[in-house]
Amino acid sequence: MKQVVQNYKSGELALLDVPEPACKPGGVLVRTLYSLISTGTELMKVSEASKSLLGKAKARPDQVAKVMQSVATNGLSATYRKVTSKLDSYTPLGYSLCGVVTAVGAGTDDVAVGDLVSCAGNEHALHAEVNWVPKNLYVRVPATLDPRHAAFGTVGSIAMQGVRRGEPALGDVALVIGLGLIGQLVVQLLVASGVKVIGADPDPSRCALAESVGAAVCAAPGSSVVETAVAELTGGFGVDQVYLAAGGSTNQPVELAAKLARDRGTVVDIGKCSLDLPWNAYYEKELDVRFSRSYGPGRYDPSYELEGRDYPIGYVRWTERRNIECFLDLAARDKIDVSPLITHVAGFDDAVETYRALNEGELKAVAVLFDYPQPEDTELSVPTDSVEIGGPPAARVGLSLGDQSVRVRKSTLRVGFVGAGNYASSMLLPHLVEDESVDLYRVVTTSALSATNAKRKFGFGDASTDLDELIEDDSVDAIFVVTRHSTHADLTIRALEAGKAVFVEKPLALGTDELTRILETVEKTGNDRLQVGFNRRFAPLLNEARQRFGRRIGPASVRYLVNAGRLDGGSWYNQDSEGTRFVGEGGHFIDTVSWLLGDDPVSVYAAATPGQKDLQAVLRYPDGSTATITYATNGSSQFQKETIDLTADGKVLRFDDFARASVFGQKKWASTRLPKGRDKGQARQVASFVEAVKTGAPMPVPLESLAATTLATLAVETSLNTGGPVRVETEPTT
Numbered sequence: 001m002k003q004v005v006q007n008y009k010s011g012e013l014a015l016l017d018v019p020e021p022a023c024k025p026g027g028v029l030v031r032t033l034y035s036l037i038s039t040g041t042e043l044m045k046v047s048e049a050s051k052s053l054l055g056k057a058k059a060r061p062d063q064v065a066k067v068m069q070s071v072a073t074n075g076l077s078a079t080y081r082k083v084t085s086k087l088d089s090y091t092p093l094g095y096s097l098c099g100v101v102t103a104v105g106a107g108t109d110d111v112a113v114g115d116l117v118s119c120a121g122n123e124h125a126l127h128a129e130v131n132w133v134p135k136n137l138y139v140r141v142p143a144t145l146d147p148r149h150a151a152f153g154t155v156g157s158i159a160m161q162g163v164r165r166g167e168p169a170l171g172d173v174a175l176v177i178g179l180g181l182i183g184q185l186v187v188q189l190l191v192a193s194g195v196k197v198i199g200a201d202p203d204p205s206r207c208a209l210a211e212s213v214g215a216a217v218c219a220a221p222g223s224s225v226v227e228t229a230v231a232e233l234t235g236g237f238g239v240d241q242v243y244l245a246a247g248g249s250t251n252q253p254v255e256l257a258a259k260l261a262r263d264r265g266t267v268v269d270i271g272k273c274s275l276d277l278p279w280n281a282y283y284e285k286e287l288d289v290r291f292s293r294s295y296g297p298g299r300y301d302p303s304y305e306l307e308g309r310d311y312p313i314g315y316v317r318w319t320e321r322r323n324i325e326c327f328l329d330l331a332a333r334d335k336i337d338v339s340p341l342i343t344h345v346a347g348f349d350d351a352v353e354t355y356r357a358l359n360e361g362e363l364k365a366v367a368v369l370f371d372y373p374q375p376e377d378t379e380l381s382v383p384t385d386s387v388e389i390g391g392p393p394a395a396r397v398g399l400s401l402g403d404q405s406v407r408v409r410k411s412t413l414r415v416g417f418v419g420a421g422n423y424a425s426s427m428l429l430p431h432l433v434e435d436e437s438v439d440l441y442r443v444v445t446t447s448a449l450s451a452t453n454a455k456r457k458f459g460f461g462d463a464s465t466d467l468d469e470l471i472e473d474d475s476v477d478a479i480f481v482v483t484r485h486s487t488h489a490d491l492t493i494r495a496l497e498a499g500k501a502v503f504v505e506k507p508l509a510l511g512t513d514e515l516t517r518i519l520e521t522v523e524k525t526g527n528d529r530l531q532v533g534f535n536r537r538f539a540p541l542l543n544e545a546r547q548r549f550g551r552r553i554g555p556a557s558v559r560y561l562v563n564a565g566r567l568d569g570g571s572w573y574n575q576d577s578e579g580t581r582f583v584g585e586g587g588h589f590i591d592t593v594s595w596l597l598g599d600d601p602v603s604v605y606a607a608a609t610p611g612q613k614d615l616q617a618v619l620r621y622p623d624g625s626t627a628t629i630t631y632a633t634n635g636s637s638q639f640q641k642e643t644i645d646l647t648a649d650g651k652v653l654r655f656d657d658f659a660r661a662s663v664f665g666q667k668k669w670a671s672t673r674l675p676k677g678r679d680k681g682q683a684r685q686v687a688s689f690v691e692a693v694k695t696g697a698p699m700p701v702p703l704e705s706l707a708a709t710t711l712a713t714l715a716v717e718t719s720l721n722t723g724g725p726v727r728v729e730t731e732p733t734t
């Protein structure tokens with residue numbers, strides 16, 4: 001299928017051939033009839049991408065701050081790979097469309113194949129011939145509504161949420177500053193609510209358009225016409241609400257809002273303009289400044305948008321989906337008329353030229369629609385069933401390895417990738433590309449564009465959204481699973497059952513039930529060709545420090561401080577379905593300690609601060625060694641992330657965040673700072689996995705150790721919940 005994309009690094013726009021998305025549970029596949037260009041938001045993104053790197057940095061200082069934090073945490077080299085990989089990728093455009101349902105995923109029963117739906121979301125309602133859309137981001141279109149008008153559902157809900165934030169009442173007078181697409185819709189919604197509307201925009205044609213759809217008076221922001229209209233319609237008191245639907249860097253909108261609003265009036269920011277509030281003016285009138293967040297409640301909440309969990313109507317009357325429904329209903333009953341806003345309808349094949357004409361000012365438009373060619377026959381996709389995983393943690397699983405491993409010697413390794421996000425693109429794939437014995441055969445992602453980006457950047461032979469095809473392909477030797485935590489166990493089991501060698505990022509499992517299923521699969525199939533992404537034991541500097549420390553005779557004491565830092569509130573790590581943060585990351589540190597001590601832990605005791613923000617896990621080892629892992633989220637971002645102190649036999653090993661290492665004994669050894677940044681072992685880890693699979697040699701980390709580390713990680717949570725120590729044991733199955 002075709003999709004409109006942009007390379008953020010170069011600014012290039014393209015109509016790209018990408019694989020069709022799969023129909024996943026909890027949503028539907030939609031073949032697009034019309035999609036709407038947001039002439040404000042999208043053109044701002046297109047313009048920003050054409051800037052130099054310095055210009056991009058000035059436009060997004062929030063992203064610059066994240067980059068600097070990544071440099072402090074991961075080093076310059078790793079951050080550079082991550083940033084350049086992300087910049088030099090195609091990104092999607094679009095977020096509002098109307099189309100026909102062609103397939104229905106498991107758990108979805110409110111629409112059927114053939115239904116006309118309006119869809120929302122900058123990851124799901126893209127300018128693409130086919131999109132997968134989750135349940136709360138599509139709405140059935142009323143029978144009497146033109147599909148072209150239904151394509152306005154998303155931008156209509158943005159305007160509607162802004163109006164709701166202003167809480168207008170019958171007889172109010174409102175000022176709308178900025179009469180682009182959103183501003184025009186705000187005008188109509190206010191008029192439909194019984195509000196007298198005054199508009200302000202420097203473009204006379206937009207002012208005339210707003211007046212034609214119900215505004216009382218519209219003129220340029222600095223003109224006396226606007227001030228006179230406000231005085232006449234409000235008796236000199238000022239408007240009840242001001243809606244900021246303008247963009248740009250000028251501060252004029254907020255200054256005009258303060259001047260023309262009444263005492264204790266309301267100012268609602270819907271667009272993205274400068275907000276340097278003149279303190280005296282806002283203070284003297286005690287103005288209520290409010291922000292409107294996109295489509296409404298539910299926006300940016302993964303549990304609502306991706307998992308389909310609705311908010312009870314008694315607590316949240318107007319969610320983003322209900323806003324779209326309301327807007328479509330108003331349009332179907334002719335209370336809102338979007339037809340005057342449609343300046344141009346372009347064929348989808350002309351998408352790139354249309355964007356160019358808009359960006360360069362050749363095409364003056366309020367709203368532009370893409371019209372998609374429709375195939376005579378639409379092939380329906382068979383929905384996949386969802387997989388329920390998880391379960392209560394325990395401390396013991398069966399482990400029976402025997403001597404049944406599948407080992408085949410090969411000169412070339414044919415590799416498939418499941419997932420191609422930031423970590424895979426910056427930490428794994430660059431190393432595989434350099435290995436001439438590796439054939440990057442196929443990459444599979446849930447997002448068609450992600451797979452296409454990976455194919456383009458790393459030379460995969462094929463890009464797909466069909467997971468079954470990859471797993472069932474007998475020519476594939478090894479599969480890398482680099483997806484979200486909740487999918488690791490099931491994907492690992494399926495790949496092992498298909499006879500593949502598997503490299504899966506940590507964690508291997510989110511519960512002991514999942515780990516048990518994996519080990520039972522190994523026993524049943526005889527396929528133990530499994531590696532988990534515990535890369536720190538492969539770090540060159542840590543290996544050198546361990547060697548300098550030398551052979552250990554007596555028990556050791558290890559202190560491992562992990563200054564993990566806070567997560568953004570919207571991080572998927574916070575989702576309940578992905579397990580706790582420590583379960584997701586803690587295996588790294590337990591594996592590192594176990595490798596340093598040369599054995600696996602036998603018991604775990606953990607304690608935490610309220611809310612389990614910071615925790616300490618004490619691990620005991622068979623020879624009496626102990627290790628304390630402090631996992632802290634409330635530390636300073638200026639301090640390094642990982643610090644290790646190992647004490648034994650009158651010696652101390654000190655390791656500082658993959659940058660410096662020292663050993664204190666009869667003689668002192670100290671490393672110099674690594675000139676190329678922090679090497680956390682990903683390159684050696686990948687190379688070791690590839691070599692083991694090609695030659696049939698034992699896997700780099702024994703399966704017993706992978707299982708023990710996973711059990712110990714899960715035991716931390718068990719100990720926190722029970723308040724006592726938890727034994728870590730694996731026993732043979734019967």
